[in-house]
Structure formats: structure tokens, C-alpha cells
Amino acid sequence: MIPPAFLCAGQGGQHPAMFGPLAQAPEAEPVFAAAASLLGEDPRSLVARPGADLFSGRVAQILCCTQALAGWAALAPARGVLAGYSIGELAAWGCAGIFDAPTTLRLAATRAELMQDAAPPGHGLAAILGLDRATLDPLLTAHGAVIAIVNAADHVVIGGADEELAALCEAALARGAGRAVRLPVAVPAHTPFLQDAVSPFAAALRAAGPRPPRPGLRLLGGLDGRPVFDLDAGIDALARQLAAPINWAACLDGCAASGATRVLELGPGRALAHMAAPLFPAGAARALEEFRSLAGITGWLAG
Template sequence: MTLAILCSGQGGQHRDMFALTGDAPEAAPLFAHAATLLGGKDPRNFARAESDEALHRNRAGQVLCTLQALAAAAALGDAIPPSAIIAGYSVGEVAAWGVGGLLDATVTLDLVARRAEVMNEATHTGDGLIFVHGPSRDEVDRLCECHGTAVAIVNPGDAFVIGGGREALSDFVRDARAMHARIVALPVEVASHTERLAAASAVFRQTLHEASVIFPPRTGARILSGIDAAPVVSPGTGLDKLAAQISQTVQWADCLQACVEAGATGFLELGPGHALSGMAAEAAPGVPAHALDDFRSLQGVRTWLTRHVIL
């Protein structure tokens, strides 16, 4: 039996995102370290007290989402089987390296803070992301070519995240709505996973040169690369892809399919939010899929893992 762990990207931050992990003693050092990256503010208080705008700023959002994944993994401990396959969505891919044991957890937090900084430095004013559902990939590609936007993430079921500048995205939305597409503006102020952030990929790769990678991962887990859904088979190639992911399309639909092909018998999204477990349920009907946010306690998560995934 194989558990697929899904590490969430930005967008699902909410005031109660640390409800299950915030008091876990195993995660206390992670919350303390994350506070040093948030100007001395305790992440739990930050999530509860700050404005939605502050909660979704690029740097804070990346730190908070990564912290939640790492804290959940620490709190669940050996309830997570060593044979797990781990995939991360956007910044969640860096979190996946920490959850899977390729990187020390505090190093992972430092890396995502730096990742956000180099992305901000490379970002043009007005850049952002939108979600579009309905048009086919060919139709979306034609709209992107016409308007100077790019496919940032490919999700299951003709659902895409599109990145670009404000005017280009506005033109894309106008034409996509004429095709009866469903459009959602995302609370992200960078054109992640597009060529507009090529400079950020280059700088982040230099940062990753200094990171100490534990390979093979001490957990025995299999970690997937977002840009091609292939497992990380060497530190150098894996780090190259991790840096490239900032400015290349994330093939999330392929990552979910890779989990299924690896024999996943259950999906657990570490959060925040439910977006990835929802996509997993759509991509693999019949395979149990839950988010940490679905449970009232960590013991409830452990019980579900024992009953539905591990045994």
C-alpha cells in the first residue's frame, strides 16, 4: 500500500490553518524558526491576526504554507509510511523535499524565504496569476500566444493557471470568457512558473548550490519533480529542476497520474486548504483523498491512515 502526500502551494492560507499542528510539540522548533523569517511574529498569531492581504503576500505565504507541511509531517511522525510518494504544488515542491527528508526542515524554511525574495526581485509590477477552466489545452495555448501570457500550471480536467502581466491577463480573460471559460483571479502577485521569472530561477539555483541535500532521502520516500512528474534520482538533477520550476510550467496533472501509477492507495494533502485533495479525487476516483483540514485532530488523521491507507 502506498500513501501519496500532497504539499500545498499558496492560495489556501486561512486563519485556522495551524489548528491541528500549532500545538504539536514535535513542530515547536519549526514554528520558532519560522518566526525568525516573519519579523519575529509567531506564525500562529500571524495567521490569526494579520489581514488577508498580508497572509497572501508572496514571501509570507510561501513560508506559512511550507511551515504547515513540515509541521504536519513532524506531528504525524511514523504514522506516515516510509514508502510514501510525495508531490508538491508550486512552493509545495520545496516543502516536499523537506517532508521527504531530502532537506533539513529548517533549511527548507530558509530556502522558501529566499525563493520568495528572488521571485519578488524578478517580478514586474502588475504580474499575477489567474485560474481558467473550460477551454482545451490547444485553445489555451492559442490565447496565451495571442496575448503574451503563459501556462503556469496544468491541472486535471482542462484546468489551468495562467501567468503574465496585468494587461495581458486582462486580454486573455476577455477572450476566454467569450469561450464560456470559468475564470478566477488568484491572490498571487508574481507570474510564477513562466519565463518572466527566468532570472529568479538562475539566482535560486545558485542558492541551492549551498544547500546540504540528504540523498537518498532518509525517509525512503519518492519525491516527484513538478516540471516533469519524474522522481528525484540524483541531487544535482533534482535541484536543477527545483530551481527551473520557478519559471517553467508545473505539470500537476502528470504528478497526480504518477502517484496513481506508483500504486497510491490514498492521498493526504498537508494543507493549507483542500484544493489538491479535491483534484486528486477527480483524477483518481475511488482512491481515498483527504486534506489535513478535513480532520478535527491529528489522531483522526492517524486513524484514517491506519484504516484506509497503511493496512
């Protein structure tokens, strides 16, 4: 059977029912326990608590990694391609076995703290859809903003100062953008504004004792979508992506080029499956949270 591709999501898709069928999976219990030790509360009760802040940096990054690691533990794929979006790339490293689940979650907390410390106040991210780069680039220059993530030729995430992002979104809509919105992320991730976080995070990754990926798994790097063959170079790239743009379009191309014919987004959310859908046959890109049971997911993967 051709191995499927698994996508680990970034921040933004957290919601009260995000763990879905994973919540009762015995295989995922160690992941939830490790997350609880960092959050001070079981993540399953945290996300369901009315008024809980699921989007602050440290909590959000731990929750996103918890979701991916719990899904991976419950499904236990023997083979596959792994790609992760922003914090999802760290989760993908955990799924690949380079770090165990508790270590991956501790690194997620460290990553969030380093990013928060490095971020200039009053900065964040916005998404722009429907503008080509020839139209967008002058707006970026005029408002001191930069590309953070390339999702597609006309779908990018940008980082900059809050007031400038608001003005840029307004200008983008006036020039024909289909969508231009602020994202619930309070730091300008994947931009040079976070350069001071790169070296400390690289040091934390190396100190955590990385191991080679498990056999049968292909891990793609977020900066260029290429397979990670050299662990030391991969660590440098994983740290560098805090201050350099992610090429998610290249990651999706890498999944397709691997020969995968099915894609499962581990979540939270469905955004990555939606972006992957045009590259795969109809119905071949789905999100874990679309299923009511783990048996349904494994049956679909084997389909």
C-alpha cells in the first residue's frame, strides 16, 4: 500500500471539541498526561472549559502538538510522509520519533516562550488571499510587513505591526483581495522580527537529544518542503523557521511527489486538508476531526 501523508496543523484551529475521537483513545493517554503536566490541567478539560483561552502562544502551541501526537499515538502508522505547519513542524518531528511526546511538548512550551520574549510589542500576523505578488509586494513595502508563510501563489500569511497590518488588509481588499484578515496569533512568527529566538531554540533542540526518524517515515522540512535526511541540518532549519518564511505550498508539493494518494490532517482544524485537496483525487484529503471514530479513520486510510 502506498503510504499516506500526515499533516500537523499550526495555531488557529483550536476549539472545544478538537480532540474528538482521540479523547477516549487509551493509546493517547500518555500524551494527554504529558500535556497536563505543562498546562496544569488535562487538555481535554481545558479546551471544553467555557471562556478558556486556547489561543495564547504557550497554551496554543502545546495544544496543537498534543493534538498531533495524540492522533499519531492512536493511529500508530507504520509508514507515511509527515509535514507540519509552523508549530506543526515540531509536532511532526515528535510523530517521526525524533523526540518522544513529553520532550516534544516541553520543546513546544520553550518555543512559545522564546518567541514571546523575542517578539516586538504590538505585532502579529494576517492572511491575504486572492492577490498576486506583483500587487501585494508594494503594499508590504509601504506598510513594513513581510511574508511569513506561502500557502499558494495568491495565498500568503504576512507579519508586521498591528496598525500597519490593519491598514494593509484594508488596502489589499481595495485592490481586489478575496480575503484579508488578522489571525489570532500575537507574535510575527516566521519573520525577521523573531531572529533573537532562533539560536536559543536550536540549542534547546540539540540539548533534547534528537534521534533519527523511525524507519518507514519521510519527514519534510517547512522551509522548502524537502525531505530531512541530515538531522543536524534539519535542526538548524527547524529553528530558523521561527524567523524565516515557511513554504507550505512546497510541503504540499512534496507530499504529492512522494506518491501519497491520501492525506490526513491530524489537526486541530481542517485548513491544511482544504489546502491539500486540489493536489489529490476528490475525497483523498481529509481531516481527523471529520471522522466519528478511530476505526473510521483507519478504514479510510486503508481504503
